[in-house]
Amino acid sequence: MDYKNIRFVVEAGTAFITLNRPEALNSFTVEMHLEFRDALTRCADxxxxxxxxxxxxxxxxxxGQDLNDRAVAPGEASPDLGDSVAKYYNPVVRMITSMEKPVICAVNGVAAGAGANIALACDIVIAARSASFIESFCKLGLIPDSGGTWHLPRLLGMARAKAVAMLGPKISAEQAKEWGMIWDVIDDDQLVEQSREMATxxxxxxxxxxxxxxxxxxxSATNTLDEQLELEKELMRAAGQTQDYKAGVDAFMNKRTPEFVGR
Structure with a gap:
């Protein structure tokens, strides 16, 4: 697929995906969704x-969503937003959270609506000091989608999650870090360098x-303790059979830097 709305580059084992509609604050259209999903599929495969x-x-x-991409003429039926969520937003959130490799999000400015929740679905979220997060759905009479109603209570607790979803405040990067929404805040001029360094x-x-x-x-979100202990046992068994475990042990015993291969 030729990408027009994102940039996709692979260097030294890292895939760099850049949402690239800056004139529209990188808001999603159907075309951009399809490109983004294609890039994520390539990363997974x-x-x-x-x-x-x-x-x-x-x-x-x-x-978040480019509302112009959903515009309807007066008198026409409203678009089926549930269909839009099912076709476009849910698949990319599922792909990010199930990706069998780390997904870092470097939030370089405002992350609003689905943009905020796609960021929060990533494994490690860092933000420029000038960045902000807004659950803007309430301004349109909608609910937080893209996993927002799942991630927000787990990151913030129910009291803050409800207030953030119903009031739609602009949350600064510093506040997001203090509340546990994100991992770290980086000076704006250092965000690119430090995020790339973390990824590589x-x-x-x-x-x-x-x-x-x-x-x-x-x-762990739905397992009992006993179920989680059993899962840990099975995953530890599988991890102990990987090439990386053998490489790590060998490097430790021989006092050298391990060379991991991701298998």
Whole structure:
């Protein structure tokens, strides 16, 4: 697929995906959704890609849905938003959360609506100091989609999640870090360099173990303690059979730097 609305580059085991509609704050159209999903599919399928870094071009990360792409003439029936969520937003959130490799999001400006929740679906979220997060759905009489009603209570607790969803405040990057929404805040002029450094470092690590870790952490949301202990047993058994575990042990015993391959 030729990409017109995103940039996709692979370097040294890391896939860099940049949302690239800066004139519209990288808001989603159907065409952009299809390109984004295609890029994520390539990341999932290509074993040489061991880490994904997502960011946005220009002054914003993503303003969510481009409402012009859903505009209807007066008197026409309203679009089926449930159909839109099912076809476009849910698949990319599922792909990010199930990706068997780390997905980093570098939020370079405003992340609003679905843009905020796609960012929060990533494994590690860092933000420029000038960045902000807005659950803007309430301004349109909608609900937080793209996993927002799942991630927000788990990241913020129910009290804050409800207030954020119903009031739609502009949450600064510093506030997001303080509340536990994101991992870290980076000076604006350092965001690109530090996010790339994090991604390229993770791409050299035991990424198969990261995949097992993601699986276990997501399962813990619904598992009982006994169920989680059993899952940990099975995943630890599988991790112990990987090439990376053998490489790590060998490097430790021989006091040298391990060379992980992600398998």
């Amino acid at each position: 290509d074993q040489s890609i061991r880490c994904v870094l997502l960011t946005g071009e220009g002054r914003g990360f993503c303003a 470092t993770l791409a050299t690590q035991p990424t198969k173990g990261f995949a097992f870790t993601k699986q276990a952490l997501y399962a």
